[in-house]
Amino acid sequence: MITFFTWLPLAYFLYxxxxxxxSFRIELLYILNIIGIIILVLGVILHFWTAxxxxLWGLVGLPEVSIKARGKLVTEGPFSFMRHPTYFAHSLMFTGIFFITEVLAVGMITVVDILLIHFIIIPLEEKELLNRFGEEYRLYIKRTPRFFPHI
Structure with a gap:
């Protein structure tokens, strides 16, 4: 939900x-275009898996809005090896699109997106999840990395 309201004004400006x-493009090595396609496909697969x-309601953040929609802590699938696969998937997709299009603005948005997710959105979400799930989420944090092991 936070992501939606963060990107809505930016999307209007970009449009x-x-x-x-x-019009501002950078020329990347051809291999990075190929890697971009692979990264984009992996991001889409991971995003559909988490979705x-x-x-649908969990993906758009309904449990965060509705007090009655407590739900359960999801720890299976991609959530068993990273705490935030949805954000990771969407960062992969942005990165892949940048490598494919070579548009400088897309690269800049990708960097801003990753920084916002890592330093603002995830800390806010984890605070909310700790309030909602308590010790269960604390244990999940201890055994499951944010994105990659040791990062």
């Missing part, structure tokens, strides 16, 4: 200035 923003586990 309004799209011709200017899309299947969370369901």
């Amino acid at each position: 309004a200035k799209r011709d200017l923003l899309l 299947k586990l969370l369901g």
Whole structure:
């Protein structure tokens, strides 16, 4: 939910200035274009996998909005090896799109997106999850890395 309201004004700005923003490109090695396709596909697969586990309401953040929708802590599938596979998947997709399109604005948005997710959105979400699930989430944090082991 936070992500939606964070990106909505930015999306409008990008749409309004799209011709200017899309004109700045950088030339990447061809292999990075291929890697971009692979990263994008992996991100889409991971995103669909997490969406299947969370369901539509969990994916759009309904449990965070509704006190009655407590739900259960999801720890299976991709959540068994990382705490935030949805954010990781969407960062992979942004990175892949940047490598494919070579548009500088996409690269800049990717960096801003990763920084916002890592330093603002995830800490807020984890605080909310600790309030909602307590000790169960504390134990989950201890045994499951945020994105990768030791990162």
